[in-house]
Amino acid sequence: MAKELWKGNEAIAEAAIRAGCDCFFGYPITPQSEVPEYMSVHLPEHGGVFVQAESEVAAINMVYGAAGAGMRAMTSSSSPGISLKQEGITYIAGAELPAVIVNCMRGGPGLGTIQPGQGDYFQATRGGGNGDYRTVVLSPSNVQETVDFMQEAFDIADQYRNPVMVVCDGLIGQMMEPIEWREIPKRNLPPKDWAANGRKGRDHHNVINSLYMDPEVCDAHNRHLDEKYAEIAKNEVRWEEVQCEDAEIVITAYGTPARIALTALDALRADGIKAGLFRPITLWPFPEKALHELAAKEHVKAFLDVEMSSSGQMIDDVRLAVEGQKPISYLGHAGGVMPTVEEMIESAKKALKEVQ
Amino acid sequence: MAKELWKGNEAIAEAAIRAGCDCFFGYPITPQSEVPEYMSVHLPEHGGVFVQAESEVAAINMVYGAAGAGMRAMTSSSSPGISLKQEGITYIAGAELPAVIVNCMRGGPGLGTIQPGQGDYFQATRGGGNGDYRTVVLSPSNVQETVDFMQEAFDIADQYRNPVMVVCDGLIGQMMEPIEWREIPKRNLPPKDWAANGRKGRDHHNVINSLYMDPEVCDAHNRHLDEKYAEIAKNEVRWEEVQCEDAEIVITAYGTPARIALTALDALRADGIKAGLFRPITLWPFPEKALHELAAKEHVKAFLDVEMSSSGQMIDDVRLAVEGQKPISYLGHAGGVMPTVEEMIESAKKALKEVQ
Amino acid sequence: MSAKVTFNSDRCKGCELCTTVCPKHIVIIDRETINRKGYHPATVSDMEQCIGCASCAKICPDSIITVEKF
Amino acid sequence: MSAKVTFNSDRCKGCELCTTVCPKHIVIIDRETINRKGYHPATVSDMEQCIGCASCAKICPDSIITVEKF
Amino acid sequence: MKKEIIISGFGGQGGLAIGKNLAEAGMAEGLNVTWAPSYGPEMRGGTANCSVVLSDKPVGSPVFAHPTELIALNEPSLAKFEAGVLPGGIVFVNSDVVTDKVQRPDLTAYYVPCSQIAEEVGNSKVSNMVMLGAYVAATGILKPETIEKMIEEMFAGPKAKFIPLNIEAFRRGMACVQ
Amino acid sequence: MKKEIIISGFGGQGGLAIGKNLAEAGMAEGLNVTWAPSYGPEMRGGTANCSVVLSDKPVGSPVFAHPTELIALNEPSLAKFEAGVLPGGIVFVNSDVVTDKVQRPDLTAYYVPCSQIAEEVGNSKVSNMVMLGAYVAATGILKPETIEKMIEEMFAGPKAKFIPLNIEAFRRGMACVQ
Amino acid sequence: MAIVYQKSAGLTDAELHYCPGCHHGIIHKLVAESLVELGLLDDAIGVCPVGCSVFAYNYFTCDMQEAAHGRAPAVATGIKRTHPNQAVFTYQGDGDLASIGAAEIVHAAMRGEKFTTIFVNNAIYGMTGGQMAPTTLIGQRATTCQSGRTVEQAGMPIRMAEMLSTLDGCVYAERVCVTDIANINKAKRAIKKAFEKQMNREGFTFIEVLSTCPTNWGMTPLKANQWLKENMAAYYPLGVIKDSSVEVK
Amino acid sequence: MAIVYQKSAGLTDAELHYCPGCHHGIIHKLVAESLVELGLLDDAIGVCPVGCSVFAYNYFTCDMQEAAHGRAPAVATGIKRTHPNQAVFTYQGDGDLASIGAAEIVHAAMRGEKFTTIFVNNAIYGMTGGQMAPTTLIGQRATTCQSGRTVEQAGMPIRMAEMLSTLDGCVYAERVCVTDIANINKAKRAIKKAFEKQMNREGFTFIEVLSTCPTNWGMTPLKANQWLKENMAAYYPLGVIKDSSVEVK
Ligand SMILES: Cc1ncc(C[n+]2csc(CCOP(=O)(O)OP(=O)(O)O)c2C)c(N)n1
Ligand SMILES: Cc1ncc(C[n+]2csc(CCOP(=O)(O)OP(=O)(O)O)c2C)c(N)n1
Numbered sequence A, B: 001m002a003k004e005l006w007k008g009n010e011a012i013a014e015a016a017i018r019a020g021c022d023c024f025f026g027y028p029i030t031p032q033s034e035v036p037e038y039m040s041v042h043l044p045e046h047g048g049v050f051v052q053a054e055s056e057v058a059a060i061n062m063v064y065g066a067a068g069a070g071m072r073a074m075t076s077s078s079s080p081g082i083s084l085k086q087e088g089i090t091y092i093a094g095a096e097l098p099a100v101i102v103n104c105m106r107g108g109p110g111l112g113t114i115q116p117g118q119g120d121y122f123q124a125t126r127g128g129g130n131g132d133y134r135t136v137v138l139s140p141s142n143v144q145e146t147v148d149f150m151q152e153a154f155d156i157a158d159q160y161r162n163p164v165m166v167v168c169d170g171l172i173g174q175m176m177e178p179i180e181w182r183e184i185p186k187r188n189l190p191p192k193d194w195a196a197n198g199r200k201g202r203d204h205h206n207v208i209n210s211l212y213m214d215p216e217v218c219d220a221h222n223r224h225l226d227e228k229y230a231e232i233a234k235n236e237v238r239w240e241e242v243q244c245e246d247a248e249i250v251i252t253a254y255g256t257p258a259r260i261a262l263t264a265l266d267a268l269r270a271d272g273i274k275a276g277l278f279r280p281i282t283l284w285p286f287p288e289k290a291l292h293e294l295a296a297k298e299h300v301k302a303f304l305d306v307e308m309s310s311s312g313q314m315i316d317d318v319r320l321a322v323e324g325q326k327p328i329s330y331l332g333h334a335g336g337v338m339p340t341v342e343e344m345i346e347s348a349k350k351a352l353k354e355v356q
Numbered sequence C, D: 001m002s003a004k005v006t007f008n009s010d011r012c013k014g015c016e017l018c019t020t021v022c023p024k025h026i027v028i029i030d031r032e033t034i035n036r037k038g039y040h041p042a043t044v045s046d047m048e049q050c051i052g053c054a055s056c057a058k059i060c061p062d063s064i065i066t067v068e069k070f
Numbered sequence E, F: 001m002k003k004e005i006i007i008s009g010f011g012g013q014g015g016l017a018i019g020k021n022l023a024e025a026g027m028a029e030g031l032n033v034t035w036a037p038s039y040g041p042e043m044r045g046g047t048a049n050c051s052v053v054l055s056d057k058p059v060g061s062p063v064f065a066h067p068t069e070l071i072a073l074n075e076p077s078l079a080k081f082e083a084g085v086l087p088g089g090i091v092f093v094n095s096d097v098v099t100d101k102v103q104r105p106d107l108t109a110y111y112v113p114c115s116q117i118a119e120e121v122g123n124s125k126v127s128n129m130v131m132l133g134a135y136v137a138a139t140g141i142l143k144p145e146t147i148e149k150m151i152e153e154m155f156a157g158p159k160a161k162f163i164p165l166n167i168e169a170f171r172r173g174m175a176c177v178q
Numbered sequence G, H: 001m002a003i004v005y006q007k008s009a010g011l012t013d014a015e016l017h018y019c020p021g022c023h024h025g026i027i028h029k030l031v032a033e034s035l036v037e038l039g040l041l042d043d044a045i046g047v048c049p050v051g052c053s054v055f056a057y058n059y060f061t062c063d064m065q066e067a068a069h070g071r072a073p074a075v076a077t078g079i080k081r082t083h084p085n086q087a088v089f090t091y092q093g094d095g096d097l098a099s100i101g102a103a104e105i106v107h108a109a110m111r112g113e114k115f116t117t118i119f120v121n122n123a124i125y126g127m128t129g130g131q132m133a134p135t136t137l138i139g140q141r142a143t144t145c146q147s148g149r150t151v152e153q154a155g156m157p158i159r160m161a162e163m164l165s166t167l168d169g170c171v172y173a174e175r176v177c178v179t180d181i182a183n184i185n186k187a188k189r190a191i192k193k194a195f196e197k198q199m200n201r202e203g204f205t206f207i208e209v210l211s212t213c214p215t216n217w218g219m220t221p222l223k224a225n226q227w228l229k230e231n232m233a234a235y236y237p238l239g240v241i242k243d244s245s246v247e248v249k
């Protein structure tokens, strides 16, 4: 397969089309506008539907409608736009609809900056909407992964009837990198016999709904969701460990900071410091067990969590996983400033010194 | 002071008026509609402004405008409505505006049920909006506290220029209980010289804004916010410990489950089981240190976290605080089903048995 | 009798809307009866006069009226 | 000369809008000059003819033109 | 001492008001009280109920599965809540509306013809006071004077003319169970 | 082997395209490459820049503070980025637009009259190819044949008539630094 | 013996949860009957609002989706665009459509989305217990305007059919009511016509049905019927507001 | 020597970030001049949108608030209701006002909120790089309709002034442009009139300014001016759309 140079956002859109995305509903926002722009041209060429919605709120509810009618539906946005989608996302989760939501994150809070950020980790992994629900969160750290993850995102969504988010930061959305259009093995997916797409002779009418007025029924529905989430957590958790076998200092990072960390790793190793990288790929389900076990290893002395967030958000999950076994320090910036290789090296050294 | 019987939602509204609330912007939703209803009648009697907004999105942005112009502004809603306010809340946090937001929580996800719930803990404490920010979250567990906390909410908001949420569940909003109109000591609050309310001869124009295009400036703004949050965490954290001095099993709970736990405590003690209750009052800042220290005590053998949530949300904070020192088990229901005294007793006994 | 009107009386809510549209004024509320929902249900006072126009049935919000004709 | 037109030329963006509204057709773009922003700034070719109508100033989106009159 | 009471009936029958009266009176006697309504979308014909706790200790849960007393104003309420009443508990039935009888032998049942008595007293609106009287008399948890004083306060001023009527209804209710 | 290049100029000057060409060529030679643009609201007169990495190892950070080479297409770009260039690095200046000179003695500077050469070649649009030629010649990181092949692919089909022009511009650019 | 009238096959056997005399039930059946008569039932997909008709999915026998409050037009857009040959309708209350969902309905109309909206205007928030709606009349009492709506506080009530008619994408808008048989017949004709125009791909079709809320208006069903005719119909004129084929003033 | 014209005291000395020839700058100064001439500057509170004019708070010398995208009318409602005697205005683009903020502007107009809206309609999303707006003309190209907007895909462009004029709370709506001195003068008169009506508490006042976006239209400023006059003004008629004192057809 020949490599091709693709911009992250356009690669996301093209990969979605190749993954059988039937329809896209979106609203412009920097730094993700290339996704709707690309879709507006190319999705209809493949028989798909593109609608520029009047708002992010409308877009996510169009996704709800199309997904409820059995389509592979998708939307994308960036941070403030994703905030507006929270009600829609909790409805999609509550009604158990498959849908793919891309968040090309920028710095916050509020209008913030249009430069890359990772301050929406809590929102993505805990659910910024009301109630108990989870979205699967895939976090690519290069353009190839954005491409590979789009089909996975649609498949996971369909398999579990659950929204799946793909979160990348503005840098991954904007940058170009060589990619290959790999064949991702297709999953064996259940039929969408629940879809409200017209009875057409069916002996019952299908209903898409997240309302469960009766508390007992609502509670039972929540238990059912919980079981589903447990199954997802069991089957779908993903992470990558780089040079962790003998690492004394382990950097935890995802997305852009994780790839910057690769450079820092080399430099640290060159300096004789055994550094490793633990990169969660699914932010939810978080690779809690793997990280817990890594933290238990004798050779691991300390963790350094690096995020594009002012005081860290994933660090909560890291702490929950490490459970006090080893110290965790933090390096991060919010609002478009990316942690540099130099800072990582320095912080890693400092973290190690503190445990010695 | 004579006791008066008040309904939670109406008490919230009356207490807000007494706390000097200048304006209320809201939209109907069960189980909080008594708040706007009460406000529509009584706030104008006190010279205040009531507007029924076209939506929760509009309501929170009206709050933004009024707060930005120096007013004590407030809105209230329930779970799905609060989801819609997430963009507005992150803007308020980003622009550093004081505002009070009441969430009278119901069960989720999605439309869920209109019965009481606590599934919005993550949303409230982590921020369901984009970016790194925190809202102070006060959690009353009876009507007296809702009353006492309203003035505190406005004062904390003004003191730190930050949104403050008061989260109660539908039961506390709907129930009646005797209350006293206590005098809460007023804080010494800074002047609102930053308000954009007309220059009136001022030598500069004031700007309310959360946009920081330049990454460095945005990062600096985030650091400033972080320092503020650290200060809030230091000054404002609140919790209550009931019979924890010798407790072997400690129930962690807030809001309605916490008051149900009081009954369970009595029953457990009557059964010879040393049970205690640790009740966070500020959900953010979470009383992490206090809980950590409690967990360190010899006599504490196990924790039982109880929430109106399917698999628990506050439990993350409990785990972060306990840091693996003692086992934590969970009891909860989502969607309007409240944990019963009987369940708590049983779960507490089970939790204790497991550590023996 | 050229027409027959049947009420699913258990489901009647006694709203009286049907009583306002009968051209023969024969649809009435039966104040003697209380159904399981606690309402006085509607009924036809004199079925002989019914012309089977179905007006009563058309307006019934609960769709509990069936009209038949020979 | 009954009127004077001054340009804050450093801030001119060379948009040419001012050149379209002068009744005397004396507002022109100075193609010989490039300002620090990289644009050819506007100027008045023959100030004598200026009647001080301020049209050029009114349309300038960047408000860089001042017009004075005796 | 703790009473956990469920009062249930059609929306509009006044069950919520009986509950509030109990809570007000309990408060007046220095008890800890809570009142919690069921709530839901407008569905006439549905049952509305409230839960009241009167206790000499702080009230933990304002809702409960096993009331010490049940006041049933319509049949669905009796059907729904009878099973949950604490063994040895009391059930008050508005016998003008409910023809069913209490099934459980371990419960004390009072059948109070509230509407009938209210009409005898002169105003169908005071039927709640009749039921309140029955409750107070049967349980002894609240002093009759407290209720009568509360009635006086409720109808202070221009509405004072309703005081005797309500007190009469209350007393007739008390008489029902004596 | 790793090159970290910043290409900067006014929006519309074609700096982003030069970056893409470099990345494409790097990819064709089997290198790991990234291209990352600065982005912001529409503000004409502002500077647009991109960061390109060409490396024989996987690329960690696609952005960096210290480029190995800087291509400055206007004065603000030179002013902004010169200080950050890695000691011993190279600065390519579009001398038709930029009159300032590189100040740091530890840097190699090439002043390339891109527009002038492009016009000499016959089309002002090929000035980017001139700069590309200069970069390739000065750094030796990419084979000239790769670029020429890329040009041939870029202008395949009906646009083939532009191939000689572009190749000529590229070669003239290379000649500038030789 | 032939059946002249019985519960529509477009409705399930579930008991309606509406209050006695509430027009929602009448409107439901007109929609159901229209679908059946046009042969669209097996094809149709309906979208319910959040409002008293939130449970409409329990009543219609066609496939249904429950939308978030106000977002039915967006949900319907998602459905119709991906199922262009099927009948799609939304059923929305005045709080849902005219207040929180104002942007969605305006834009569905602007885009000329080819679905049919049944807009049940009862001048109040029914489900949440009687708060003011954008369509509440001046002087009408509601729990958030307890002395009656005033222009000063809340402006004049919004006429949605008229406002949406300014948009080219809205090809048909009619206001009807169901207080009596003549009006019920008119309402049904309007609903059928809207579905026909939808299936002809003409554009967005909008039927505003004036409706009672006896419970929150604090009236008997009959009194409410009367009040609707005298007060609502006076402010919200009945009839065709726009028909792209026949231009009506 | 007397100054005939200079930069308004209502504008700061900050350099405007707009593209060459963008009308935002002209519109800014008309607003600033109006505030100064009416003596409202020291009293006024402005609300900026999210759009190219997001930084307007850097340019106006009165107090300013930056609203979330589309929510300026809600923000202004919060301000004006609590400061009823002060001049409040919003400045919004067509994406901001007519798309994401459609509900907020409709409801501010319905309620008759007593602030003035300056609606800058440039038929495109300027700031985000040229996507289609609800006001983009049929056939006009944008990055999300690269072969030109079609009715089938996106409906006919929305005429906000006309739509809002159907609401009683909107007492004054005029459409202007700033392509030449005559139109600039008219635009300024309209803006001043709107502020006067606001201060008279008449209701909601709305000035739609047709505006260019040379950058995203892909034209020189002069070409853009021409295009506006020929194409936009043809679809969006200039003039008073509604004036509650003088009823205009
Ligand atoms: C986001 C959100 N806000 C508010 C509500 C609460 N709510 C439920 S129904 C309703 C209004 C119902 O009024 P209307 O649309 O007129 O329908 P009706 O009940 O009158 O038929 C509201 C505000 C909600 N469920 N979700
Ligand atoms: C919630 C949200 N959605 C989207 C955006 C991205 N955004 C910024 S400006 C803009 C549109 C600008 O267009 P317009 O309102 O027409 O103003 P113009 O730039 O043309 O003056 C958009 C979509 C945002 N900042 N916030």
Ligand code: SF4
Pocket (backbone or CB within 6 Å): C003, C005, C021, C022, C023, C024, C025, C026, C027, C044, C049, C050, C051, C052, C053, C054, C055, C056, C057, C067
């Ligand atoms: S069918 Fe017609 S005539 Fe017969 S009872 Fe009904 S309304 Fe009256």
Ligand code: SF4
Pocket (backbone or CB within 6 Å): C007, C011, C012, C013, C014, C015, C016, C017, C018, C019, C041, C042, C059, C060, C061, C062, C063, C064, C065, G021
């Ligand atoms: S219309 Fe229907 S529900 Fe109402 S009274 Fe008549 S039969 Fe009963």
Ligand code: SF4
Pocket (backbone or CB within 6 Å): D003, D005, D021, D022, D023, D024, D025, D026, D027, D044, D049, D050, D051, D052, D053, D054, D055, D056, D057, D067
């Ligand atoms: S003031 Fe009038 S006459 Fe003078 S240069 Fe300007 S436009 Fe021309």
Ligand code: SF4
Pocket (backbone or CB within 6 Å): D007, D011, D012, D013, D014, D015, D016, D017, D018, D019, D041, D042, D059, D060, D061, D062, D063, D064, D065, H021
């Ligand atoms: S209008 Fe202003 S910015 Fe444009 S060319 Fe004239 S002086 Fe320069």
Ligand code: SF4
Pocket (backbone or CB within 6 Å): E042, G017, G018, G019, G022, G023, G024, G052, G122, G126, G127, G212, G213, G214, G215, G216
């Ligand atoms: S509350 Fe009103 S709208 Fe709702 S069902 Fe009852 S009468 Fe109908």
Ligand code: SF4
Pocket (backbone or CB within 6 Å): F042, H017, H018, H019, H022, H023, H024, H052, H122, H126, H127, H212, H213, H214, H215, H216
């Ligand atoms: S992008 Fe368009 S609207 Fe924005 S500043 Fe440039 S010309 Fe003006």
Ligand SMILES: [Mg+2]
Pocket (backbone or CB within 6 Å): G051, G093, G094, G095, G120, G121, G122, G123, G124, G125, G126, G133
């Ligand atoms: Mg309604």
Ligand SMILES: [Mg+2]
Pocket (backbone or CB within 6 Å): H051, H093, H094, H095, H120, H121, H122, H123, H124, H125, H126, H133
């Ligand atoms: Mg625009």
